[in-house]
Amino acid sequence: MASGNAGFYALLLGQELQAKHFVFLILLTAVLSVLSYKFIEQPFRDRKKIGTGSFLLSVFFAFLATNAAAFYVYQMGGVLKDVPELGISASRAAGHNHAAYNDRIHDYNRKFVSESKQKVLVIGASFARDWANVLLESRFSKKLEVSYLPDPSGSSAFAERKKEAKIIFWETPGKDRIRKLVVDESKIWGVGIKNFGVSNGIYYNYSGDDYYGQRTLMHKGTLQKNDVLKSRWQDRYIDYIAKIIDENAKVPVFTPAGRFISHDGRHLTKAGAQYFAQLFDAELANIISGARSR
Secondary structure, eight states: OHHHHHHHHHHHTOSSOOHHHHHHHHHHHHHHHHHHIIIIIHHHHOHHHHOHHHHHHHHHHHHHHHHHHHHHHHHTTTOOSOBGGGTBOGGGOOTTHHHHHHHGGGGGOSOOOOSSSEEEEEESSHHHHHHHHHHHHSTTGGGEEEEEESOOTTOTTHHHHHHHOSEEEESOOOHHHHHHTTOOGGGEEEEOOOOOOSOHHHHHTOOSSOGGGOEEEOOTTHHHHHHHHHHHHGGGEEOHHHHHOOTTSEEESBOTTSOBSBSSSSSBOHHHHHHHHHHTHHHHHHHHHHHHHO
16 A cells, blocks of 8 residues: 555655655555454444445445446546646547557558658667657648558568668667668667656646646666767757756746647657757758758
8 A cells, every 4th residue: 555655645745755855755654454353344344333234335335436436537548627738628528638649650561662751760669759740740741751660570571671771860779780770870870768747647736837837857777878878879860958957957837839849758749749859950950951962
């Protein structure tokens, strides 16, 4: 129960749990346990006081009520009210809609067919799919043919696509792996990492001034890892963090239009992808024009 309270606390109230928070949660758990034992467990054990029929009836209605509530929440996709910051409406509720936005890129796992568009291969896991969404939300989307591969190792399609692609965006592979797979390094750009805090709940529940101006520290170690990747890839690194970090090492939670950049602290919402498409507009123009000149 204490671990559950800790997870709930981290989601709603704080970025990182400190020693004082754990002490509070342990005390809270102890109090709740005593109250539960005294007012719930003991009365239900003493069937002489409540009667067997009353006991069974109470259990039945409690079971019915909790399951009915759970089914309602499930049917609503967990959306019980409008959340405009995430573009969510209770009247059009659907579960996992933001995860589906990232997962849709799997549909682009296909060979190149266009003769007129710039062929772009995107390789990697969910962060690569985020970048594919940035490309598709950019003003260059109609000029690009995007093909996606989650993992080139053992892929029969990779040999053909790496040859046809003019640009390859790769979720930060090691140089040794690139050489092993025999890929033209002049085509490759490393897709960087990003982080927008532990939980949106912290910011959604904020009641102070400048709600949409909230900024957050990134998850521990993110900035250091980004620096390592940037030093490895130099000017061929897609550096999300450099675009948004401030002098206090914090990044924004919302886009200028008041939408969450990320739904889970790591992956982009559609609004987040559109936001970064604008931030990377000049870089994308240079990358695309440079590929044309090769």
